[in-house]
Amino acid sequence: MSDSTAQIDLWPAPTASGAVDATVTVPGSKSVTNRALVLAAHSTEPGWVRRPLRSRDTVLMADALRTMGVQIDETVNPDGGEAWRIIPAGLHGPATVDVGNAGTVMRFLPPVAALADGVVRFEGDARAYERPLHGVIDALRVLGARVDDEGRGSLPLTVHGAGSLAGGSVDVDASSSSQFVSALLLSGPRFNKGLELRHTGRTLPSVPHIRMTVDMLRIAGAKVDAPQDGGARNVWRVAPSALLGRDLTVEPDLSNAAPFLAAALVTGGRVTVPGWPRRTTQPGDALRGIFTRMGGTYELGERGLTFSGTGTVRGLTADLREVGELTPVIAAVAALADGPSELSGIAHLRLHETDRLAALAKEINVLGGEVTETEDGLRIRPRRLHGGVFHTYEDHRLATAAAVLGLVVDGVEVENVATTAKTLPDFPDLWTAMLAGATPAGRG
Template identity: 90%
Template sequence: MTDSTEQAPLWPAPTAPGAVDATVTVPGSKSVTNRALVLAAHSSEPGWVRRPLRSRDTVLMADALRAMGVQIDETVNPDGGEAWRIIPTGLHGPARIDVGNAGTVMRFLPPVAALADGPIRFEGDARAYERPLHGVIDALRALGARVDDEGRGSLPLTVHGAGSLDGGAVQVDASSSSQFVSALLLSGPRFNQGLELRHTGRTLPSLPHIRMTVDMLRKAGAKVDTPEDGGTRDMWRVAPSALLGRDLTVEPDLSNAAPFLAAALVTGGRVTVPDWPRRTTQAGDALRGILTLMGGTYELSDRGLTFTGTGRIQGITADLHEVGELAPVIAAVAALADGESELSGIAHLRLHETDRLAALAKELNELGGDVTETEDGLRIRPRPLRGGIFHTYEDHRLATAAAVLGLVVDGLQVENVATTAKTMPEFPELWTAMLAGSRPTGRG
């Protein structure tokens, strides 16, 4: 690991004065917002995305689609909150796209660009050039697209759109990222022959995100067959079709709720997240079960999800391959538990915004922890932690995990907490407001 932002500002992580007792309204889902934008760009009629997440990743997605000719008008809902009206006007180049370090942008948009008329150039942050894109690049070539990446299998690259794409059958090894599958499925209905995609690699991570993609495609009018429908294992079929313009209200980002629910567990308090959906494809819904195993309880009502800590944190043995984005906060909680934890199924996190496994092990150990990397995860043996600098490597999930530790570890400083703007620009303010409602417990 290398420290990527040694001179970044340090944020003194607030220590909880007692048991947290708060209601936290979590902004909209990044995963839903960016999928909705892509599907709206492919639709045959205008649509609405209401209460979208406004963050670095979603603004990059919206700006990229605008660069390819999609009209996105920003307005306000009658009852408050943002509303984006998306008017598909034909995809075209030339265009230069900044993907930042957003996996959804760098992977979802090359298939869109293949349907544009003209060249689309993709560039991004330095870390983005290290993240794998070969699954999307190789698949697009097999489906008839011309992609120039100079053999790297990663950014920067240019997609030379021809206005349409043949489509058909393709094989993809998506073991390093489920986004390879989602990227192709989202544009599949617009391919001339549709899409028949087979995953050929090892275990496919983050399946809830693929289920989200399929669910949103179907609601937009696409016909999708999946392995869960009794079809062939590891194969998805999308029929060619026009997509409907939808009026979609974005759910709260349940994965971004992780640090707030963890705060209830760590402090023995209570946090309510309003509008938690009773049915959802978001991976973050798994927090209910995982944090309950770690010692809390929850109630899901019309008000939302209320999670309550019991004053005790239990170690956990958990396979997180479907919900890897939750691993940083779960690892932070595990470092404060009363017993050992083993988190597995998350080798793919080495290819995320940073090598999350190496980063978590290094940063927790430098605070006095005992964390060992395994082949596909982390083994965490709780030890008394001390204050110090927690480096975030420009990774938003590391920053929120550090904030959880700071609730009970005096003197912890988080490097570059502003990196949370990737998916939750309001995080520092939401965190401070949550703590304002803490109940004194006598803990110093």
Template identity: 90%
Template sequence: MTDRTEQAPFWPAPTAPGAVDATVMVPGSKSVTNRALVLAAHSTEPGWVRRPLRSRDTVLMADALRAMGVQIDEVVNPAGGEAWRIIPAGMHGPATVDVGNAGTVMRFLPPVAALADGPVRFEGDARASERPLHGVIDALRELGARVDDEGRGALPLTVHGAGSLAGGAVEVDASASSQFISALLLSGPRFNKGLELRHTGRTLPSLPHIRMTVDMLRIAGAKVDAPQDGGTRDVWRVAPSALLGRDLTVDPDLSSAAPFLAAALVTGGRVTIPGWPRRTTQPGDRLRRLFTEMGGFCEVTDRGLTLTGSGRVHAITADLREVGELTPVVAAVAALADGESVLSGIAHLRLHETDRLSALAKEINGLGGDVTETEDGLRIRPTPLHGGVFHTYEDHRLATAAAVLGLAVDGVEVENVATTGKTLPDFPRLWTGMLAGADTRPFTGAARPWGDPETNETRG
């Protein structure tokens, strides 16, 4: 199979020559990496984040923390591992933070900036200014912070840090994004009175991400009372406390495994993802159930997760409220299924990197599909598809969904496949390597000597 270039304006998505049979090592979790960086910055002693994801979103997070005075040094292992050493310091302004279009950066860091000494300006991509931040901004004001956003409830904005924040009780409607809650929880231990946060909205999407935040806070030494432990519904309490520097190894990003596992399902082949954890709060673990319902067979062993396709793709009716980030790839697979699929509970995806529901309907229909938007999701009826341009709207998950469709549809041209660098650096090489049956591993850059992390040469 020819390895077609990803440098062209439109990337020709390779058609599968047959059933895939490959092992694909996906990089680390973006969600875990960025939460770990924030918690380490709040800690009272240095910490380590090992095997982090190095992507646009995580580099933006690291650079933002550096701009506020946190020291982050990097060491690379010749065997492919990488470690970041985080040395907390008194955070300060003035500073300017580029959030790109990263939800975790634009939402997690304003509470951090409120604890810094001096003003911190937040700017980002054009789409970032259209994404809601009102939940974080309003809550910070209630907790005692000064935030200038000219009434937009969105970027750009300036947080005038005073070195501390009173904290206490606050109500937040997080219907638009669970990140509003995670953002406040991550900095809650540093607030003078801690935090008592009550969600007031009708729905709360992406609960697994909030559970991830709570688990990681506890690993860092925070005392958290959460609904997941039988506490008061929709109320989280964080006691004021010092956080401890930890040595954390980041698990693979299970959501980033979605297109590769989908390839096994679509082609009737087999794909193994090494390092799949037996216990995890990552939303991507739901793929095991979803793809089993759609015709695959999943097995988790000490080696990792192996998904084997049956040669048929079944339609599915699924509420994806808690795992909305999986929707683009699931929708692509559903467009190749044997019947009508209904995906629901995902109205909040209209506020993600792009309006994902509208974009998926438009782009799949542009290839001859039959997708209609519902009030809170998509209805997908299978029809014969044809080639054409699949626009990605600078959304990494749209690009990987297009690649999945390209496995079965000749002539799919993916606009700006480089946008996958947000969470899946080097995606085109991993994808073509999988189709060639290779044991594919993500590129980690130039190797450096690896020994005692304390004595290795590092770069800040």
């Protein structure tokens, strides 16, 4: 990790003048959008993805599918908001895919490329070359694909698509990323023999994301047997079948709601997120319970989710294995709590956009905090914090965590806040608009 901020803009994180009171419309879910695009590309008829998230990760996914022959037309819903019309075609190469640093693109698309007719090359950002792909690469070879990665188990790599893939049974250690499982399941209906996947590792992070994949496959017409239905533990079966074009409206991204709900908690205010679903597989739904344990309250009704702070922020002991992506903002709130916190089950975060555990410990400590890494998480002892530069390492969730700290700590400067465009476009504008609704201290 470099401390250099040369030629990188520093964003002065705004401090809240009092209790926040705002309604924040959160853009669509990245996880749902990118899964919907892959499933639509595999379908036998056109489909719609309405109110998709437009961010760096989703644009990379759409552009990658276009390079392999999928037609994606962008239009507008009659009632406003974007709508993408996906018209599947014969997948083909030659093509070059830029994955950026998007885990969903680098992992979901090699199985798609194995079904294409031709060669597909995968490249990306420097950090993407350090992120593990071995689970997908090794599995594809077992299932009949030819993949050249020069033994790295990571990018860059080339998939030699043959127009079809045998499929069958495969063992995968997905301990480092649940995306290994989702990547193979999403293309499993197109394999000649379907897919039987067994996770062989000791742990499996982010299980809600796999449940999301299974639910979306079923909506598209696939037959899936999964552990969530009482089936064999750590085994998924997907029957070979045609997928149907669907008309899907994307839910708000609940994980991206985390900093806004945190703002209500740490300022003793109130934030409403419209459109919060009553039932969802998104991991971000766990924020309701987690932030309640940390001192807040919520109501889920027709207006959406309204979360309120109570003026008290409590420490937390929690296993975040299934909701690891929420860790940065939770850690920021914990650094402002009235007692210590211990967050566990998140060793896999060392392999995300950056080593999130090391980065959070280092950057919060630079501001005067006391955060130590454990074998699989963080131990946080609140201390009086002060201003300083918070480095983000091109990680969108570190940037939003820094913004939460800046609400109550004067002088926090966020390096490269533009990295939030990866999944949350216009974050600085959304943040300042929320703060425009802050209630001055002593009022209301």
